[in-house]
Amino acid sequence: MPSEWLCRALIASALVFATTAPVLAATDDGKVTDFLLSNGMEVVVVPDHRAPIVTHMVWYKIGSADEPIGKSGIAHFFEHLMFKATANHAAGELNRAVAEIGGSHNAFTSYDYTAFYQRVAPSALEQMMSFEADRMRNLILADDVIKTERDVILEERRWRIETNPQAVLDEEADATLWQNHPYRIPVIGWMQEMEQLNRTDAVAFYNKHYSPNNAVLVVAGDVEPKTVKALAEKTYGKLPRGPELLPRVRPVEPEQNTQRQVTLTDARVSVPSFSTHWVVPSYRTAEHGEAEALELLAEILGGGTRSRLYQQLVVKQGIATDASAWFQGDRLDDTQFTVHGSLRGGAMLRDLEAAVDAEVANIATDGVTSEELDQAKDRYVRTVIFAQDEQDYLANMYGSTLATGGSVKDVEEWPDRIRKVTPDQVKAVAARYLVSDHSTTGYLLPKTEN
Amino acid sequence: MPSEWLCRALIASALVFATTAPVLAATDDGKVTDFLLSNGMEVVVVPDHRAPIVTHMVWYKIGSADEPIGKSGIAHFFEHLMFKATANHAAGELNRAVAEIGGSHNAFTSYDYTAFYQRVAPSALEQMMSFEADRMRNLILADDVIKTERDVILEERRWRIETNPQAVLDEEADATLWQNHPYRIPVIGWMQEMEQLNRTDAVAFYNKHYSPNNAVLVVAGDVEPKTVKALAEKTYGKLPRGPELLPRVRPVEPEQNTQRQVTLTDARVSVPSFSTHWVVPSYRTAEHGEAEALELLAEILGGGTRSRLYQQLVVKQGIATDASAWFQGDRLDDTQFTVHGSLRGGAMLRDLEAAVDAEVANIATDGVTSEELDQAKDRYVRTVIFAQDEQDYLANMYGSTLATGGSVKDVEEWPDRIRKVTPDQVKAVAARYLVSDHSTTGYLLPKTEN
Numbered sequence: 001m002p003s004e005w006l007c008r009a010l011i012a013s014a015l016v017f018a019t020t021a022p023v024l025a026a027t028d029d030g031k032v033t034d035f036l037l038s039n040g041m042e043v044v045v046v047p048d049h050r051a052p053i054v055t056h057m058v059w060y061k062i063g064s065a066d067e068p069i070g071k072s073g074i075a076h077f078f079e080h081l082m083f084k085a086t087a088n089h090a091a092g093e094l095n096r097a098v099a100e101i102g103g104s105h106n107a108f109t110s111y112d113y114t115a116f117y118q119r120v121a122p123s124a125l126e127q128m129m130s131f132e133a134d135r136m137r138n139l140i141l142a143d144d145v146i147k148t149e150r151d152v153i154l155e156e157r158r159w160r161i162e163t164n165p166q167a168v169l170d171e172e173a174d175a176t177l178w179q180n181h182p183y184r185i186p187v188i189g190w191m192q193e194m195e196q197l198n199r200t201d202a203v204a205f206y207n208k209h210y211s212p213n214n215a216v217l218v219v220a221g222d223v224e225p226k227t228v229k230a231l232a233e234k235t236y237g238k239l240p241r242g243p244e245l246l247p248r249v250r251p252v253e254p255e256q257n258t259q260r261q262v263t264l265t266d267a268r269v270s271v272p273s274f275s276t277h278w279v280v281p282s283y284r285t286a287e288h289g290e291a292e293a294l295e296l297l298a299e300i301l302g303g304g305t306r307s308r309l310y311q312q313l314v315v316k317q318g319i320a321t322d323a324s325a326w327f328q329g330d331r332l333d334d335t336q337f338t339v340h341g342s343l344r345g346g347a348m349l350r351d352l353e354a355a356v357d358a359e360v361a362n363i364a365t366d367g368v369t370s371e372e373l374d375q376a377k378d379r380y381v382r383t384v385i386f387a388q389d390e391q392d393y394l395a396n397m398y399g400s401t402l403a404t405g406g407s408v409k410d411v412e413e414w415p416d417r418i419r420k421v422t423p424d425q426v427k428a429v430a431a432r433y434l435v436s437d438h439s440t441t442g443y444l445l446p447k448t449e450n
Numbered sequence: 451m452p453s454e455w456l457c458r459a460l461i462a463s464a465l466v467f468a469t470t471a472p473v474l475a476a477t478d479d480g481k482v483t484d485f486l487l488s489n490g491m492e493v494v495v496v497p498d499h500r501a502p503i504v505t506h507m508v509w510y511k512i513g514s515a516d517e518p519i520g521k522s523g524i525a526h527f528f529e530h531l532m533f534k535a536t537a538n539h540a541a542g543e544l545n546r547a548v549a550e551i552g553g554s555h556n557a558f559t560s561y562d563y564t565a566f567y568q569r570v571a572p573s574a575l576e577q578m579m580s581f582e583a584d585r586m587r588n589l590i591l592a593d594d595v596i597k598t599e600r601d602v603i604l605e606e607r608r609w610r611i612e613t614n615p616q617a618v619l620d621e622e623a624d625a626t627l628w629q630n631h632p633y634r635i636p637v638i639g640w641m642q643e644m645e646q647l648n649r650t651d652a653v654a655f656y657n658k659h660y661s662p663n664n665a666v667l668v669v670a671g672d673v674e675p676k677t678v679k680a681l682a683e684k685t686y687g688k689l690p691r692g693p694e695l696l697p698r699v700r701p702v703e704p705e706q707n708t709q710r711q712v713t714l715t716d717a718r719v720s721v722p723s724f725s726t727h728w729v730v731p732s733y734r735t736a737e738h739g740e741a742e743a744l745e746l747l748a749e750i751l752g753g754g755t756r757s758r759l760y761q762q763l764v765v766k767q768g769i770a771t772d773a774s775a776w777f778q779g780d781r782l783d784d785t786q787f788t789v790h791g792s793l794r795g796g797a798m799l800r801d802l803e804a805a806v807d808a809e810v811a812n813i814a815t816d817g818v819t820s821e822e823l824d825q826a827k828d829r830y831v832r833t834v835i836f837a838q839d840e841q842d843y844l845a846n847m848y849g850s851t852l853a854t855g856g857s858v859k860d861v862e863e864w865p866d867r868i869r870k871v872t873p874d875q876v877k878a879v880a881a882r883y884l885v886s887d888h889s890t891t892g893y894l895l896p897k898t899e900n
Contacts, residue, residue: 069519069701070699070700070701070702072630168707168708169707169708172629172706172707172708172710173708175629175630176626176629176710179622179625179626179634180522180625180635180640184629185630190630190701190702190704191704192702192704193701193702249520250520251519251520251643252520252640252642252643254640254641254642256622257618257619257622257714258618258619258622258623258712258713258714259712259713259714259715260622260626260710260711260712260713261710261711261712261713262708262709262710262711263708263709263710263711264707264708264709265709265887437715
C-alpha cells in the first residue's frame with residue numbers, strides 16, 4: 001500500500017500545531033515565503049535549518065466534497081492512481097527512488113484537499129519535484145490500472161469501515177448530521193458508488209482538477225526560498241496552466257431544527273460510548289473570532305486530562321474511561337464540533353450522557369474563567385514546544401490552510417487571534433452552537449445491552 | 451394560487467386506487483389505449499363515458515429527485531412558472547378559460563414527476579391541449595417573472611413547512627432516512643437554495659426537461675381514442691422533439707446499519723406522536739412480488755380501523771388515538787414504508803412505540819393468516835368501488851405509473867399480482883425490511899414533556 005487515507009484525527013491535528021509557525025519564526029533564521037509560478041501554482045517555502053531534511057508536499061484543492069454526484073470515492077481513488085505509471089516513469093519508480101535515499105513518503109485525502117509528500121535529504125528535492133510535476137499531468141489512466149486499483153480501494157473500504165463498528169457508526173452519524181452538504185459523504189466513498197468508478201470518470205476528474213493552478217506546493221526544511229523557486233520553475237513551471245476552475249461552492253446545510261440520534265448495536269463492541277456533534281463555523285466561514293473561541297472551548301471542555309470533561313467524568317465521578325471534545329476548524333465550509341464519552345463498567349450510559357450535557361450547559365450558562373482560558377491558551381503553547389521537531393506539521397499547517405482558501409498571513413496571525421479570545425466569546429459560542437435540541441449523537445453499543 | 455404541491459398522502463393514494471382499472475375495463479365500453487406521437491410524446495386514453503367530463507393531464511418525467519445539485523425546489527418552481535405568460539397567451543388566460551367553462555384545474559410536483567391537469571367538458575379538450583402544448587415550449591422566463599414567483603414559493607415554504615412542526619420534523623426525518631439518494635431533499639426545496647434560484651437555472655431546466663419526449667399525456671373520460679389521437683397530433687404533435695434525456699440514474703442509498711431517531715420538541719405540539727420509516731423497494735425496483743406484498747402488509751398492519759395496529763393500540767389497549775401504516779409504492783427508485791402512532795392522553799410514548807414494534811415483530815415472526823390476507827385484498831376492492839367515480843384517480847394511476855417507468859400493462863396486471871400474494875410473502879417482506887435496528891423514527895413532542 002503506497003498511500004494512507006487521512007483520518008479525521010489527523011485532519012484535526014493539523015491546526016492543533018498551527019502555533020509552531022511564529023515560534024519557529026522567532027527561533028529560526030528564515031521567514032516564510034510565498035509566490036506564484038506563471039502557470040498559477042502557489043508555492044510556500046518554510047525554512048527550517050535544524051536538520052538536513054526537507055518536506056516536499058503538493059496539495060490539490062480537490063477533496064471528496066468536490067466530487068461529482070454519485071462518484072463518491074473518486075478523490076481518494078486518485079490518492080492511489082497517482083502512484084501508477086506515467087508517460088515517463090513506471091509504477092513504483094517514485095517509491096523506489098525515495099526508499100533508495102532513505103526518505104519517506106505518503107499521501108492523504110480529506111473532504112477539501114488531496115496531498116502527496118516526501119521527506120528526503122535536500123539534495124533529492126529536485127528529483128522529487130520532477131516526479132511530482134510528471135504525475136500531475138502525465139498519468140496513464142488505462143483500464144487495467146483503474147480496475148486493479150479499484151479493487152484495492154474496495155478492499156480498503158472493507159477493512160477500514162466494514163470491519164470497524166465505530167467507522168460504520170461514524171459514517172451514518174456524519175450523514176445524519178449533514179443532510180445537504182457533501183460532508184455527509186464518506187471520504188473513502190460509498191461502496192456501491194466506488195464499485196462503478198471507471199476510466200471515463202477518472203480521466204474527467206484528473207483533467208479537471210490535477211493542474212498547477214489548482215495546486216499548492218509546500219516545501220519546509222533545510223532549503224533556501226530562492227533555491228526552491230529555481231527548482232520549482234524548472235519542474236512544475238514547465239507544466240501548462242490547466243482549465244480555470246469555478247469557485248468551490250457546495251450545497252449549504254439548512255438550519256437544524258431537530259435532535260438526532262444514530263445507534264449501532266454490534267457484538268464486536270465491548271465498551272458503550274457516544275459522540276455528540278454540532279454544525280459550527282470553520283476558520284474559513286466564521287466571523288468575529290468564533291472559530292478561535294470554538295478551538296479554545298474544545299480545549300477547555302475536552303482537550304486532554306486537564307479538561308473539564310475529563311476531570312469531572314473520569315477523575316471525579318468515575319463514570320467514564322475517556323471524555324473529550326474537538327473542533328475540526330480547517331474545513332472549507334462550516335464544520336463540526338464534537339464531544340465524546342466512553343463508559344466505565346458499572347455506570348449507565350444515560351448518566352454519562354447527562355453529565356456531559358451538564359458540562360456543556362454549564363459553559364453555555366456560566367462561561368469560563370479568565371484563568372482557565374489563559375491555561376488553555378498556555379496548553380497550546382506547550383503542545384507547540386513538543387511539536388517543534390515535527391517539520392511535517394509545519395508543512396501540513398500551511399498546506400491545509402492554503403488549500404482551503406486561507407493565506408500565509410492567516411497562519412501567521414492565527415496565534416494572535418487565539419490570544420485575543422475572551423471568556424465571553426467562549427461562553428457565547430457554547431450558548432449559540434452547542435444546543436442539545438439541535439444536536440446529533442452517535443451511540444455505539446454492545447449487542448448484549450438492551 | 452393556481453397550483454398545489456402534491457403531498458405524500460396524495461402520492462400514496464394514486465396506487466391505492468389502482469384496481470379501478472380492471473373494474474372499469476369490465477363495466478365500461480372502452481379499452482385503455484396507448485400510443486406515441488412522432489415527437490416521442492406518450493399518450494394514454496382511458497375511456498369513461500359515465501358522465502360528459504374529461505380529465506386532461508400532462509405528466510413530465512421530472513421531479514425534485516432529478517434536480518441539479520444545489521438547485522432544490524426548481525422542479526416545484528415550474529409548477530408555478532408554467533402558469534405565467536407564454537409567447538401566445540398572457541398569464542392567467544388558461545385559468546380564465548377553465549373557469550369560464552366551469553372546469554377545474556391544478557398541478558402538482560413530486561420526487562419523480564410534475565403534472566398539470568384540467569377537468570372540463572369534452573368540447574373543451576382541444577382548447578386545453580392547445581394551452582398545454584403552448585406552455586410546454588413557449589413559456590417566457592423573464593427576470594421579473596422569476597423574481598415574483600420565487601417570492602411566492604418562498605412564502606409557500608414558510609407557511610407549508612416553517613409554521614408546521616410536523617412538516618419540519620418530516621423533512622429532517624426524510625433527510626435522515628435517505629443519506630445519499632435525493633429523496634432526502636424536500637420536494638419544495640431547502641429555503642437557502644430556493645432563494646438563489648434564478649433565470650439561468652430556470653431556462654436550463656425548462657429547455658432540458660419540458661419537451662414532448664419527456665412527457666406523458668393522459669386523457670380519461672368521455673372521449674374516443676381516435677379523437678384524442680387526432681387532437682393530440684394537431685396540438686402536441688406540432689412541437690419539435692426535445693433533447694434526448696439520459697436515463698434517470700440517481701445516487702443509490704447505501705445499506706442502513708444503524709437505528710436512527712429524529713426528535714422535534716415544539717410548543718405548538720399538543721399530542722406526542724412518532725413515525726418509523728424503512729427503505730424498501732418500490733413497484734419499479736422490487737422483484738418477486740415484494741412490492742405487492744409490502745402493499746398488503748401496510749393494509750394488514752395499518753390500513754384503516756380493521757388493521758392490526760388500530761385494533762390493538764386504539765381499540766384494545768387504548769394507548770393511541772391513531773395508528774396506521776403505509777407504503778409509497780409509486781417511486782422511480784427504492785421507497786419507504788412507514789408506521790405511525792399518536793399517543794392517547796395518559797399513556798406513555800415508549801409504551802406505544804413498544805406496542806407498535808411488537809405488532810411489526812409479530813408479523814415478521816409469525817406471519818399473517820390466509821383469511822386476514824384475503825380480507826385485506828377484499829378491502830382494496832371495496833375501496834375501489836367507492837372510488838370508481840373519481841376519474842382523477844384513474845388518470846393519476848396511469849400517469850404516475852408511466853412517469854415512473856411503468857407501462858399500461860403494469861397497471862392492468864397489477865390487481866392480479868396483488869391477488870397472487872401469499873401469506874409467506876407478507877411475512878417475508880416484514881422480516882426482511884422492517885428491522886428495528888435499521889429503522890428511522892421521527893418523534894414529535896410537546897415542549898412541556900421531558
